[in-house]
Structure formats: structure tokens, C-alpha cells
């Protein structure tokens with residue numbers, strides 16, 4: 001006897017469930033009336049969808065506590081504390097940060113480990129991530145469950161299969177990292193993305209770039225990369241590897257770059273360049289870079305000059321991007337955000353000097369709205385995409 005067709009949730013219903021989930025994820029708690037208005041569906045359809053999502057344990061409908069309202073209390077549809085969460089991971093050369101992120105983007109719990117160079121192997125990293133996954137599960141509410149794993153990697157990630165083509169600061173080449181994660185953590189679907197691509201994704205959903213369809217997120221840590229949105233769509237390139245602004249040639253006679261080239265953008269605005277400009281012959285680390293910024297704030301002339309030099313170069317880099325892509329907004333993350341905070345006038349002046357006037361006038365520069373967490377929260381978005389695409393299959 002075949003299963004009656006009516007027992008299977010249909011594609012339209014699944015799609016609509018995803019729409020409601022996605023809206024609550026982006027905007028937070030909403031009343032049924034707000035959902036009805038935002039989605040253009042009728043009240044009874046919204047009622048059915050909310051009931052389904054509640055039954056699936058994905059959302060809950062409740063009267064907000066502590067609300068000082070007059071009249072009949074209004075029910076809101078929102079995330080539930082014992083609901084699904086994404087495991088988001090931000091992998092950097094010297095650290096591993098993980099977080100359990102709820103629908104709506106709230107960080108429920110986080111873990112951070114130092115990462116030594118001898119721990120850079122993909123299997124060792126996957127092992128450490130598995131440890132974090134267990135610790136996060138223990139730190140979240142009973143009943144809460146992980147729907148997926150999103151990992152931000154400081155390197156070029158092939159979109160089709162999650163192979164990390166190259167991550168120079170981890171010394172990775174052609175590492176099938178998504179497959180390694182799926183082996184170590186079966187049952188927790190893993191996605192891997194480039195840190196800047198994920199940064200721009202999160203900044204657009206809940207950071208400084210909300211509502212902007214033409215935005216560049218430029219992040220500088222040890223490496224420099226860009227996540228680029230053009231006309232509302234992520235600029236990916238043929239293999240998903242676009243955006244390597246850090247290796248655009250700034251001056252072919254410039255310093256050698258770890259990519260094998262010379263005078264790449266990274267060697268002028270990256271953290272190693274900042275330390276070199278400040279006359280400090282030490283490797284970039286969170287502490288050594290923070291010390292330059294702290295000294296510049298305290299009035300140390302060498303540190304101020306170094307920040308100013310990087311700011312001038314950053315303005316030129318921004319000008320090239322503005323001439324090429326005509327963005328509305330450039331969001332600066334990592335140490336480049338600090339450069340903008342400390343020497344914004346220098347960056348702006350350099351941008352004005354080097355960009356075409358027609359495109360210069362429409363662009364503004366801002367620091368990341370999510371601070372250090374842009375890539376981490378972008379990794380959560382990556383993990384949630386699977387749930388939102390089909391909320392029924394996840395349970």
C-alpha cells in the first residue's frame with residue numbers, strides 16, 4: 001500500500017515555513033499581524049505555519065514577559081531557548097572561536113582556544129572543533145539541538161565541495177576540510193566559507209550593511225580579504241574564489257608576499273605592514289597589533305605615524321575598489337576597522353585623492369557593526385541556510 005500523497009508536506013508549505021523562519025531569524029520576535037503583513041500571506045495561513053513551526057520545535061509563540069503594555073497582551077513568534085542552534089566557528093591562524101548561535105543571531109554560548117602552529121593540521125583542527133561542539137552542547141539549554149556547523153576559514157574555499165584551495169597562514173593547500181569535518185562529526189552537516197565572504201553576509205543580515213545591495217567588507221588581520229556584494233548578490237567568481245583583494249598588486253617592486261608575489265595589497269595594509277611601519281621587528285599577533293593601536297592612542301609618535309601610513313595606503317586600496325565596483329558602503333573589519341577609527345580623516349582624504357569623483361561621492365566607509373564577530377556570525381548564517389531551505393527535514 002503506497003503512502004497517501006496528502007500525508008507529505010508539500011513544497012509550497014516547506015517554502016513558506018522557511019520564509020517565516022527566515023523572517024524571524026533576521027528581524028527577531030514578530031507578532032502574527034507583522035508576519036502577515038511582511039509575507040503577504042493570509043492570517044489563517046500564517047496561523048497554520050506558526051503552529052507547524054511550533055510543533056517542529058523551531059519557534060515558539062508566547063506573551064513577552066516584562067512588557068508594560070496597556071490592553072490585551074499581544075503574542076509574539078520568536079526563537080525558543082531550547083530550540084535549534086547553529087555551531088559557528090571562526091578559525092584563525094592563532095585562535096579557534098566557536099559559538100552556539102540561536103535563530104535570531106543571539107550567541108547562547110561561546111568557546112575560544114588558542115591555536116599553536118603545530119596544531120594547524122585539518123584533522124587536529126577538526127578534533128578541536130569537535131571538543132567545542134561538545135562543550136557548547138553542555139552549555140546550552142536542555143533540549144536545544146545543533147542543526148549544523150559553519151566554519152569560517154582565512155583562505156580560499158571552493159564553494160562546490162568545501163575544499164580549502166589555499167590558506168597561507170595555516171599552510172593549507174588543497175585540503176578537503178568539509179569532508180574532514182563530516183568524517184569527524186557525522187550527523188552535523190558542515191559548511192566551510194571564506195572569512196571575508198561570511199563577514200559581509202553577517203554585516204548585511206545584522207551588522208553595519210543592512211539594506212545595502214552594493215557593499216564591500218574589507219577585513220585585515222594577518223591576511224587581507226574582501227567579501228563583495230554587487231546588486232544584492234555575492235560576487236563569487238567561477239570557482240567561488242573571487243575577492244582576493246589582499247593579493248592585488250600594489251607595487252611590483254614592493255616587499256615579498258607569502259603568496260609568492262611581490263608588493264601585494266596585503267604587504268601594505270596587513271598587520272605585518274603595520275608592525276614594520278612602527279619599527280617593530282616582531283610577528284603579527286593579537287597582542288603585538290593591539291599594542292601598536294594602544295600606543296597610537298596614547299600619543300606615541302612612531303605608532304601614530306605607522307597608523308597614518310597604513311591609513312593612506314588603505315585609502316588607495318579603497319579607491320581602486322570604488323573605481324572598479326561603485327559600492328555604496330565599505331565596511332572595514334579586523335585591524336582595518338581600527339585604522340579607520342584612529343585615522344579616518346587620512347583614509348577619507350586618500351580615497352578622495354585616488355578615486356573618480358563620480359563614484360567617490362556615493363560611497364561611505366564604516367567600521368564593522370559586529371566587531372570581531374562578523375565572520376563568526378556569518379558562519380552561523382551558513383549553517384542556518386540548510387535549516388531555512390527546508391525546516392521540515394531537520395527534525
Ligand SMILES: [Zn+2]
Nearest residue numbers: 247257259264
Ligand atoms: Zn600576495
